[in-house]
Structures are given as C-alpha cells and as structure tokens.
Amino acid sequence: MELKDIFFIKEDDWYRLQAWATIAYDKDKNEISGLMTAVPQKDGRFKIGDVEILKQENTSTNTDLNGDAVSEYMMKYGMKYNNPDMKFVWWHSHHTMGAFWSGTDEREINAWKNNSYSLALVINLKEEYLFRVSFWKTNGLPLEQHIDTTLNIEREVPKVHITDAMEKTYKKLCSSPKIIRNNYISYNNQTNIWAKNENQLVIEKAYSKLTDTVEEMQDSFMDGTLTHKGWKKEVAKINKKCKTLKYPFRLEVHNMNKHELQAILMTKMPSELIEFDDNRIKDELETLEWNRSFGMGGYGWQ
Secondary structure, three states: OOHHHOEEEEHHHHHHHHHHHHHHHHHHOOOOEEEEEEEEOOOOOEEEEEEEEOOEEEOOOOEEEOHHHHHHHHHHHHHHHOOOOOEEEEEEEOOOOOOOOOHHHHHHHHHOOOOOEEEEEEEOOOOOEEEEEEEOOEOOEOOOEEEEEOOEEEOOOOOOOOOHHHHHHHHHHOOOOEEEEOOEEEEOOEEEOOOOOHHHHHHHHHHHHHHHHHHHHHHHHHHOOOOHHHHHHHHHHHHHHHHHOOOOEEEOOOOOOHHHHHHHHHHOOHHHHEEEOOHHHHHHHHHHHHOOOOOOOOOOOO
16 A cells, blocks of 8 residues: 555544634634544554644744643543554644645654654645655664655545436526626626626636735745745736736735734735725635635746
C-alpha cells in the first residue's frame, strides 16, 4: 500500500474540523488547534477521527495547546483503543491564509518527535489542507524525513439515485421562463444584472483572476516573500490596470504600517479587499466566484 492511500477521515469528522475553524475565525479572527486519533484498521489503513479542541490560547497567527489537556486527551483515547500502533494527530487552522507550514508549525511538529513517526494537519476555511507524516527513526536509525501526503476524505454514497430516463423526462417536460428586458435577462423573476455578453464574461474572468492574485499576494506577504513596499506597488499596478480597462472594481488602498497591514491581511478574505462601483455588481461577481475552484500560479496582474 502506498503512503497516499493509508490515512483517511470520514466526512463528518472533516466538517467538524471546518466547523471549529469557522467558529474561531468568526468569533475572534483566530487560529484554533486540537488533537485527533489515527487508529489502525483491519485493511491496513489508519482512520483519522475523534476530533476535539482542547484548552488553548490563540491569536490570529498562533495557537498554543495546554499541556495538561494534551495529556488528558492522550490518556483518554489511549485507554479507549488500547492499541500500541495508534497515533495522535496535531491539527490546526490557518483561517483565510493558505495551507502551509509556518516556522511556528515546524517547531510544534518537532515537539512531537518520537521513536517512530508523528502526524500533523493544517487546514483553512477553503478546505485546503496539508497532511504531514514525520518519520523520526527508520529501522532504529535517526533518519528524519517529513512527507506531505494525502488525507483521503471518505464521503457517503449519495442516497438519491438519478437515472438517465429521469433526466430525459425532466429535460422534456420542464423549463424556465426566459424574459428579455432591455439589457437584462430574468429567470423566474430573479434578475441577472448583466446580459450574458462578451463584456460581462471579460469582467467575470478579470474578477476571478484578481481574487486569485490577491490570495497569492496575501500568502506571500505573510511568509515574507512580498515586502510592505512591494504590496503597495502591486496594489497601485493593479488599480491602474482596473482604471485603464474600466473594470467596476479595484483593490483597497491601505495607508498603514507593515504591522497594521499584516493584521488586516490575516483577517480578511481576498474578496473583502476589493472595492466595487456598484453593490449589485459586487453581489453578482461574489456569487459566481463562490462556485469557482481556486488556484492560479504567479501574480496574474503583473
């Protein structure tokens, strides 16, 4: 069995992680952490579960578990499973930031060093993640190796079974009224603010590209590869292009020092850093963006 196939988590436990991360961000704009178990199964795989948060102190960039609470958790589940091959998983959230291993994360991973291997997971609010297996000894030799691998999310098989015949019947019998008024298109009395024309598609594509670019800029600013001066320069470049191309949006300009800007970027989603000429356009683009997959290489506005 390959490493990428060994570890799995049930859908309910995965969304429990996401729920804790959401609460911490919504309430305090903080990260959050906790522990899980990795229990060996009869098929040779390990089930990740028993998601819990423990007593802890958190900030927007750090999370610190209480040592006594960690010991209590390990004792509780050690007694429950009574299996020498089980492991514990340290997990934490990065809320709106990307899923990456910060210097603080690396130190926490090192704190779990043992005579075999340890497990760590970082997630964010977009359901991105990194799952790491840290090997501390191989055949008794202190050969350390850290491998980021797959955590398989096992989802329930849909209970609704749609047949081809049903789809054909639906297509034959069902339709939506379409009424064109001036430059608007209305479906079931819900109005789309633009007709689907070439100009709209250009703006939609530009907005998607901008949100990707802002996300990458945020991550780069947080890991130090984009400086305070560099951030302002990128914002100015983007806004100049938006003005030239007459896009109905631009990036917010934050005239503040590095630490103040860092606090803003750690607590806002990329879309929250974009200003619009019209709230109707804002709502339309954000709705479209919500259903779009994330990810683009490089600063797309350079």
